[in-house]
Amino acid sequence: MTVLLSAQAIVERRSIACGTLAPLAASLRADLAPLLAAGAPWIPPEKAQLSRVGGRCPAHGTQLEFDPWSPRAHRCPDCGTVFQEEEHYRWWIMNYQLWLAERAVHAATLSALTDDAACARLATDILAAYAARYAQYPNRDNVLGPTRPFFSTYLESIWLLQLTVALDLLEAGDGPGALGAEVRERIIRPSAALIASYDEGLSNRQVYNNAALAAAGALLDEPSLLARAVAGPSGLEAHFARGLLADGTWYEGENYHLFAHRGLWYGVTIAEAHGHVLSSEGRRRFREAFATPFATALPDFTFPSRRDSQYRVSLRQWRMAESCELGLARGDDPRLISALAALYRPDDGAGASGRATSTAEAERNTPPVPLTRSSLGWKSLLFARESLPPLGGRVPASVHLAGQGLAVLRRDEARTFVALDYGESGGGHGHPDRLNFWLVVGESRILEDVGTGSYVDPTLHWYRSTLAHNAPLADGRSQWRATGVLTGYDERAGEKAGLVSARASIAPGVTVERTLVVMDDYVIDELRWTADRVITFDVPYHVDAEMANGGRWGSAVLAGGRGLEDGFDFIAGSEHLTGTPGRLFHAQVGDVRVRAWVDCDTPHEWWRCVAPGPPGDRRRRFLLLRSRARSGTARSVWSWKGTVSACAFDPGGISISRGAWERHDHRRDGDAWQVTRVRRSEQTVRRLGGALPACEGTTPRATAESSPSAGADLEPGANAATPSLALPVAAGIVPPLGEVAGSLTTLPATAVSAAAVEVTADAPEHAAPLRFPLGRAHYRRSEATWEDAGAPVATVGLLATPTHVVVEVAVRADTPTFAPALGDNPLDNEHPDINSDGVQLYVGAAQGAGRYYSWILVPEPAPVPAHEPASEAAPARVRVTARAAFGPPLPLEASARLTPDGWVLRAAMPRAALVSGGAGDFTLDLIVNEISPDRARRRGQLVLSGGRDEWIYLRGDRQDAARALPFCLPE
Template sequence: MAGSLLIGSDALASRRDVAAGPLAPLAQSLRADLAPLLEAPNIQLPSEKARMTRTGGRCPVHGVLLRFDPQSPRAHACPICGETFTGDEHYRWWIVNYQLWLAERAVHGAVLGVTTDAPDCRALSVRILDAYADAYLDYPNKDNVLGPTRPFFSTYLESIWTLQLAVALDLLEQGGEAGVGDRVRERVLEPSLALIAEYDEGSSNRQVWNNAAMMAVGAMLGRTLIVERAFDGKSGLLAHLRGGLLADGSWYEGENYHQFAHRGLWYGVTIAERLGLVVPDELRSRFAEAFAVPFGTALPDFTFPARRDSQYGVSLRQWRFAESAELGLARQDDPRLQAALVELYRDDVQAGDTERARSTAEAERNVGPARLTRASLGWKSLLYARAQLDAGGTATRQASSVHLASQGLAIFRRQAGQVYVALDYGVPGGGHGHPDRLNLWLVDGPSRWLEDVGTGSYVERALFWYRSTLAHNAPLANGTSQPYGDGLLRAWDEQGDVGWVEAEFDIVPGRARATRRIVVMRDYVIDELWWASADEITLDLPMHVDPEEGPGTGWEPAELPQAQGTGFEFLREIERAKGKAFDALTVSRDGASMRAWMQSDAPCEWYRARAPGPPGSAPRRFIFARWRGRAGRTRSVWAWDAGISNVRFTPETVALSLGDGSLHAHREIKQSWHVRTTLGDASSEVVLGGRVTNPRQASPPLSDAISNLPRHVLAAGRPFTMELGERHYRRSELPWEAAGSPEATLRVASGRDAVDVDVHVRKAEPYFAPARPENPLDNEDPDINSDGIQLYLFLPDSQAHGSWLLVPDHAGGVRVTQRQAGGSVPALEADWRLTPDGYRVRCRIARGPRGLGIDRAFMLNVVINEISRDRERRRGQLVATGATGEWVYLRGDREDPHRLLAFEIVDA
């Protein structure tokens, strides 16, 4: 391979002419960014490891990330209020950004060194690499949040960081620099690769970066097997191109992670091409399509929709998005990318700081919109971007509708793209997905009437609100967020300004299904939701608007169950509407208004409450309707144009009278949607088709999904006993033996009044953390970071399921935190005692009509947390259902409900 990991020798030679010619302003601006480091006598590295906490790096008042200044490790300003914070928790978060920033500057120095013949830039890159060769092994691989790592707390961050250092060294050596390579390989790349390679995150966007680092470093170290695994292993590059990047070019985890993952895929594809590894044409096309996807789903204000775990209100007018479009265009012509670049490079946008000088490698740090030019781009553009863009062209926002069929997102645009109506119905989005199938969007210019507000901080309690169905405009059953699963398309078609989409989702697996249809016209949208259930259910439909109070409207205080994990626990000021349900409402905000007409074929109750608003904003009020029964239908018309004078619902039609005298009549006929427009004696009709007839596999209820588990019979004098050891250990940084080889005996026995679950843990020096009102590290229960027990119970007959977190207390009792996910679970009592080789916890679960009952089946899982006194996060877990090859990170006190031990009580 002649050349580097990213670019061949001949291509690099030609880039020198580009860097000295058309892209000279870019080269000069990148050099200007390096000025503080070029002038610094030494490279400064923090001696501490980065640390993640709930408050670190965020303004305690506004909740936003503090401004990152690489020259200010101990003082951090809020971009909103301007207040400066100096606590150690902020410094330890600053370390994350600084380490990534510095590693990226090593790449900048190397790129400028080989493209502009700048010896001082090359020397800077060498100094950074040399400093890391001295320091890397001194950082401890301990107390991590998400995988093994030394400088950081998550493996993917180390992967991004290591990748930067590898690219910098590779470019330096291509330019003839040979002095630092051996030390960096031995003291940084080799040990870092070992950590990265042992932690596989499957289909996650983070694994994309692990793969990129393994391909780059593996190639530099001659580790062929590592490179092959990262390329075509079960969670390698090809697997991500095939399964993570969907057929429509979108990343399965949503817009926020689309851009992040696609940047990592760019490294992987580029390195693969340089190594002669073949990416199939279909996957290359999918990769190319992904460059245009963020511009296709953009909202009218040129932000991306905050679906799933996305940041809210993120503008596409950032240099990263411009560079992505440039890199896509460098690979092939695409008029969508050309149009996006014309839009991004508009000169009538307000000037501002692009913050490229403080960019932190490839980690996400979104900033506000600013005027961009090609001089605002990054180092990749200096190596790859076209020398010249095509002259001419006009800035054109996306004005046409988009249907991402693989993602399951149907977007209808009206009025030159200023009106945006969408139904989010498809794939759930993995670990970053939200339970929001059939979520409705309605945006009119700057007015976001119905939307998804994404997610705030991952370590704040409000995360559980943003990840609830109630936080969306989507249906939920029985006061509980939707189950995990795919929605299914039933119809999609568009003809001119008339379009429709219909999709369905099992809101109770195997028992209840909801179907939603939206019909989008030029001035309004019809929204229809219906459901059918095998059982009596409660169905809620949130609408995140706060309508004006009209004549006869009144509210009275109300109470609702607020179980943990449902979203309802976040509601405040709950009120119920007096009298009949709404038949019309008006919503006003910032001088704009929206009208809606509503009809339901079954009685419903209307509620309103206050809940967290979009991340970084104050709480806001919203409404939701509630129905009870086995089936029902509700219809509404939402109009952004004041020209609608009347709406009439009949069982078969929706009829609208418009201000120009025309009448629109909508009805379904033989699986098609008919829209007849009448004005005087003239009439016309549009017939929408696109009906999908694919059969649907019903989702089985949990009891069916686990009905084939082997059953353990409990009878008097016949307890169940299991020994837990290495194959049950779920590790963190240390494997089972290095963690002290913890073991346990699990014993389950049935008596007349109760089932006893006895757990005898054998480990040296158990540590029982004191009670804490909150977890300073993240939003998990603080008691997971202690020696203790997690107990899970499922009763298949009643579908009740709950869990308990138990920590022995030095005062002699057991601190019990109950989690109840659904149904009535029996009472639990617990006691404990120290033993010569560890400790013992006994749980008694009551039998009886509301408990296990005589001859009743039940299912359990037991998870044993273990920690050492020198750690702040737990070290590992023993899991009764087995844990070979598993890691403890990010699990909290949550377990897969399908992984249970099944029991049957047989009384004499």
């Protein structure tokens, strides 16, 4: 038994590879020709590195071309500029390592199916070269999990998967040999152990971790490793149940559906080959997932760039054709046959498919090109049907993906695409864009979602804001993460009128329902909101439109939230206009002339703003309707064929004139919608929608962060049921820096379960503060365990004076490393001060909704004279960076000092600013960042609320506010 196919199955595939699929085999062999002629493969000595600069044109933000034969020269496809900086080379290494590993699979496949000796030698040489090099790459300074050649675990998983399959195919004929033993012991076993140490739960990346572990388990003959990858808590079956939704879509959206499903294919194929019986529902979802990417295709045959998707990516790529072929290999599906008809459609265009420079499963999307079966990949040579059934296309129909929460209503032979994105929030790659409205006509994208650009560019935070979408927001803040609920859907084949409506809670106490009524040549958009207070209600419309019926714009600043992903900081210019009923806008979008009538039943205003456009494109203008009320309704009519001549709004409905002889009257009727068509003397009535039964909830999924483990010392676990701890009160002034550290006493663990810590009226002038020793149980690791990191420890002390709350952190560190102030982080999109010894402080107040504050604190000590001991060093200033400030101003003052065994930092906050009247409840969490001099990224964290079994990756300076410890300031 091999990893993917039995030895007998490989023998049976030989006739197909030399028969109907011979053109594919020849095409793959031609891709290998330069590598076959080059001699021994070159292996980069350096580890790949992620940086803000690497791999992208600084002028356009475009990905630089990947040329496996050009490690030091990297060309921008937009402007033609060639870049030679080290950062580009280190990014190129990532692509090259994946490319070379995949070439080993190509060569091994051709060797197994066509007895090509030269390809066998190439695959052998690649495996041998990696066996000699792998252990020399350092497992250090990674971005997303432990890895040696790369900076993220999932990349090593993809890489290992290729090498494992390549070795397996090489051995299919001759059995294990000396090379096999070497590769197993020097690559597969240690790499699999490293991958197994880092579990990413339901992330799309874990799909590839599972696939690599399954392949390694099969090749190492370790059934337990294979069983874990299939049936473990984060294994294949768990992803079937909680990652693939009931409609066959991956919960993180289209872009990650395509990526995750390719990884699931490996897992399913390996599991089936080794006798694992998968659940029938899981297999159904997996089969359905081959077809779902085409269900939501836009009129230009791209997939919607929802959530963290790349923008405007064509489905006409060889990977998509191969996915269809692999789906058909499992059984007939008319949707896949139709998709292949579109993918293989003859075209006058020309261009390379990109397969020759493909980087395994870490795809680099390319422009659409003509495709045939000879454009496919190695999987098709092993699994595709010998011949295809007759290919025939069909016009895409409207579709409702209930699991994903996306309804697409199509008109005009699918040239018009109207969608409401309401449901699944999408996890870590989701955006706060519930009730997002799409309108696309042909090539013209009137209202769209532009996805996400680079993860290491600051604009990432714009694309992840509600403001960047055609979705509502409250009080200038991005929506909180929630899943919307369908409230109406009525779309019938052959009918010209359809409806979809959904409801979502977009902020505490704020509920919005959006209804789209879709006709042949216009769409009605109705937004109704209710709140438990007066709110500022915003509706962005991302179209550059002009006002058609009077009024003058005036320059003004659009106020909004200052949160990193509220989006308002990205607005470069804004204009203001007082709202009037039924205002008309018009815009030219591509070859479509659009008219929009908009009405709001509450006092409102219009804003026209400039903000980032689609990734890699220029800035562009958009409209925003703003109202301030507890409840209200905003309605609009969007027309794109010029057939709507006028619209009249009244409290009961909308009357739409279509020339002199036809009128459509729309009325809401409870949960339903009534459309009355009046043409001359004829009248027809169509009733849409109506109440739906309660929607079944989606299967709950665990968050990426595990809950804190209970640890030693004082670690209550930080939950709402934990009683507040009363702070000891010092009667006098705050003692000088350093004295608190000397007087700290450990608070007994039993105090956590007490109602409060007793504070006597005659508290001493220097009362002993609460003391929290932090150690192993609080450590959040990177590649190094707590022990490997030198067993870092710290002590946190809290004390209240009549005027202040004081926090002091005493850290033991042999070589404190404090980063200099930087304007930008050269490595990624996080704040640069996280990669330093320092403190992250989080404070919340129970009084008043949404009061929350956070800071990053980095000491800036003056050099200590050689003749003075560290304990005599003068107090250092502290670089204080406020990261969140939701509520009235909360001043914070800080100072620090080096000590003989590390450093001490103290921060003080006015108690009257923290809690009303200086007494009451508040929450606090604190993180000590620690780094070593040989690292570019932090090594680990000591977390007050607990960090055991947690990892630092992707956390930046963010911390779940619900984990903070509760405290009480007594009178």
